[in-house]
Amino acid sequence: MARKFSIAAMAMELMESLLVRKPATVMYPIERLAPPDRFRGRMRYDPDSCTLCGLCQRDCPADVIKVVRKRVEREDGKKETVGHVEFEMDRCVFCGQCAYSCNSGSITFTKDFELAQPQRQLFMMKGEAEEVDDDACDADTEVVP
Ligand code: SF4
Numbered sequence: 001m002a003r004k005f006s007i008a009a010m011a012m013e014l015m016e017s018l019l020v021r022k023p024a025t026v027m028y029p030i031e032r033l034a035p036p037d038r039f040r041g042r043m044r045y046d047p048d049s050c051t052l053c054g055l056c057q058r059d060c061p062a063d064v065i066k067v068v069r070k071r072v073e074r075e076d077g078k079k080e081t082v083g084h085v086e087f088e089m090d091r092c093v094f095c096g097q098c099a100y101s102c103n104s105g106s107i108t109f110t111k112d113f114e115l116a117q118p119q120r121q122l123f124m125m126k127g128e129a130e131e132v133d134d135d136a137c138d139a140d141t142e143v144v145p
């Protein structure tokens with residue numbers, strides 16, 4: 001009898017807590033929670049500040065980034081590096097290492113988390129970097145042909 005009573009009391013307690021407690025979930029997508037401050041959502045690449053140094057490619061653990069660059073000689077004889085950076089974002093694990101490694105602040109993350117796409121091709125990102133001074137490139141970093 002005592003056991004029955006305790007189960008009934010527990011059930012009552014549970015019912016009360018369910019009625020009083022705020023739900024842990026929200027009616028997404030009608031209602032949306034704000035991501036926390038340090039949340040890493042959609043990546044943003046700024047080609048204007050990128051020096052094509054290749055550090056992001058070197059440090060990415062998921063092999064997402066490919067820095068493509070070549071050295072060209074201008075008419076005045078000065079050497080410059082031109083190129084672009086490619087991102088295969090379907091493999092990205094949003095670890096943030098590329099942004100941490102980039103000395104130019106060219107990679108940042110927004111709070112946009114709705115990243116689903118119907119085709120893999122839509123995850124490919126490419127940014128043409130500005131022509132950069134040859135000295136800005138790390139000579140030890142592999143140049144992807
Ligand atoms: S680490 Fe930064 S500056 Fe260097 S190639 Fe990557 S995005 Fe560009």
Ligand code: SF4
Pocket residue numbers: 059060061062063064065091092093094095096097098099
């Ligand atoms: S966030 Fe991590 S996995 Fe994604 S591109 Fe940057 S280094 Fe690679």
